[in-house]
Ligand code: SF4
């Protein structure tokens with residue numbers, strides 16, 4: 050701080066910040082790459098002055114004083130410019146002269162980030178790296194009682210169903226009498242969860258879509274991707290690739306004008322329609338696209354003016370009760386596509402999930418239920434919602450599944466679980482655990498961003514600035530100067546990589562369990578955990 | 594592993610024949626238990642085809658409880674087969690008071706009931722007896738059905754058969770299913786011992802059904818009181834057979850499509866693709882997994898063998914018109930039907946189901962790629 054600086058309550062020192070910049074004068078060539086790339090302008094050119102007194106030993110030489118100036122990098126400390134730890138500066142530095150370091154004490158920034166009375170909002174997910182899913186082990190290994198299966202050699206049928214499956218007697222009756230059969234899609238059990246065009250950059254979206262198309266058409270994997278709330282580019286709506294896409298409608302209905310108008314011109318039906326009622330990252334809160342990201346293209350697709358923030362209401366405003374909200378929406382959406390497309394709601398995991406599920410079991414058009422747990426990600430939400438609101442996915446999913454088992458409808462309404470799947474990189478293990486607890490499939494978004502596009506976000510509050518349009522990786526930005534950094538082709542390649550790797554890992558889990566003929570939905574006898582109460586709660590084995 | 598042997602023959606055979614076949618295959622099982630299912634009986638039971646026969650193991654106290662209950666309902670003993678036992682059982686076999694095989698006359702009040710209703714009630718009585726015996730372990734009931742006898746015991750199959758001296762008691766049957774068991778479950782529970790029986794359907798399996806829990810949960814939630822037990826992961830095979838036959842009215846060849854449906858590609862090019870897809874989807878929770886060779890018997894007497902979708906267990910069928918056997922290994926066949934044309938022996942593979950109908954003329958093989966025998 051300069052000599053005439055003033056200390057105010059929110060004056061912070063570098064030590065008070067969560068991320069501190071280490072900069073090495075010896076290595077730095079002052080190229081300026083780091084300051085140019087920093088998304089939040091946390092670093093700037095610093096001018097450091099030094100005065101040196103030289104006093105000789107003898108009397109002949111008089112002490113002298115000299116001034117020198119050196120240039121370097123200075124970290125800014127005001128809350129608006131606090132470093133977010135993205136490490137883009139390290140990435141671009143040609144001499145490895147700079148890097149962010151996490152403050153090992155507790156920072157003071159958290160008390161001052163609410164400048165102007167605005168609580169902190171951000172992207173990412175709950176800042177808590179722990180997770181129950183990672184503790185679950187697969188313990189029922191068939192060895193001598195079975196010839197073990199070979200993950201590399203045997204065939205594995207792991208596809209799952211999305212859509213209302215009729216009870217066997219009804220199914221046969223409908224078939225005999227040529228009655229209406231609810232549409233059912235056979236899909237890969239790992240679905241790319243809803244991330245909107247708008248939240249994601251055009252290059253990211255394009256890369257994901259290309260990757261999904263490649264997986265379907267070249268690898269024979271029926272992978273599906275959900276649009277999130279934000280509509281769908283018109284060309285995709287009118288292309289044959291639409292069948293790989295789950296269109297999401299949420300409380301803001303963004304983009305649905307365009308979609309409805311495109312229906313007569315659609316070559317293919319979409320895979321399904323997801324009605325979003327809630328999101329695990331911010332339960333009870335609507336979607337939010339900040340004005341930074343609403344450029345001409347986004348505004349056109351969503352059917353809104355440019356550069357205005359787009360909050361979706363917390364609930365679907367036109368409807369008042371769960372009966373209306375769910376039944377009517379499902380019915381209207383089904384009707385729009387002539388009852389040929391599965392329509393299902395997505396809710397945030399909550400202690401009231403069972404009520405929604407029970408309602409769905411009585412609705413013959415409900416094609417499934419997606420449940421998003423507290424560890425789900427988002428492009429923009431209040432920090433408090435992300436960190437403190439919501440229900441863990443494991444017990445919520447398990448309760449729902451066991452409830453279906455109780456009423457005998459476990460095969461009829463598929464449950465899709467999301468929220469923190471692959472949070473610590475263990476995508477296949479987390480997905481398999483959820484499937485064996487009763488999920489028909491899982492949805493994941495954050496893992497895809499991390500693995501396919503190099504998203505830097507973490508649960509230790511790294512980066513997470515997806516909301517302000519400055520995503521340093523070009524994933525969640527609408528600024529062409531930024532999203533040019535992301536090569537759509539490369540994203541597509543990574544999507545394919547990660548799916549193939551997931552598939553192999555899934556088989557590596559299923560083979561020792563002796564499962565290959567069908568996806569082991571509800572195979573809870575395979576699971577164990579070394580936490581007694583969790584085991585009791587989930588109805589799986591307690592192992593120590 | 595377990596070893597299986599089943600035979601269907603125009604002339605009634607002694608169950609000892611089947612136990613000898615198991616003995617020939619003894620390298621494949623550890624002799625920890627034996628189960629026998631007999632249908633279409635000869636000997637003293639030939640004359641009382643319609644009378645329900647109760648098979649089980651009772652203590653003296655249990656027998657008293659049984660008599661009281663049966664009297665209450667109005668069942669009258671029609672024929673009782675007393676199995677005389679030597680003083681000491683063979684090593685490994687616990688001493689038992691009574692191996693019960695007893696035929697009853699239906700209660701008077703049941704006389705005008707439809708066959709189906711009588712059968713329903715027989716199941717109820719069997720379940721009631723089973724429940725009554727649960728606490729004290731004084732009644733173990735295997736079957737209560739016309740023209741069916743079942744015996745299960747711990748110990749080496751042939752030794753147990755000789756100990757009970759089955760030959761001397763003159764039990765014979767045209768259809769016999771026998772299993773020599775490998776005890777993988779440690780806790781020895783006779784209810785976990787194959788074959789399993791439910792309302793006229795019987796199955797036994799060599800294998801391990803790794804999809805047990807989801808299948809079990811699905812069956813339990815069908816609201817049918819006969820789907821109980823589940824002491825063995827193989828018991829669900831008989832429940833599934835019962836479910837698709839009675840609830841869904843599907844032909845036997847659909848059984849294989851339910852438990853191991855065709856992969857999607859093969860399904861799409863199947864002549865019955867639309868109904869098979871519906872079955873695959875709506876009966877998804879009945880898909881079994883793991884290595885399993887299943888031998889089963891229908892109420893009409895049809896005997897069949899089906900393999901899992903990867904054919905991970907051995908199984909062979911052979912014989913001649915009038916007598917056919919299904920066996921885990923060929924040495925079992927050789928023991929019982931040595932004079933057959935061995936070049937005609939058939940090993941069902943991953944898509945196959947082999948069946949011999951009640952006429953015992955030939956082995957019919959249905960492949961999953963064939964059309965369904967009867968439209969669902
Ligand atoms: S880590 Fe990121 S936010 Fe921090 S100074 Fe470097 S570039 Fe800027």
Ligand code: SF4
Nearest residue numbers: 504505506512515520
């Ligand atoms: S890299 Fe982009 S998408 Fe990832 S956390 Fe940072 S801003 Fe968000």
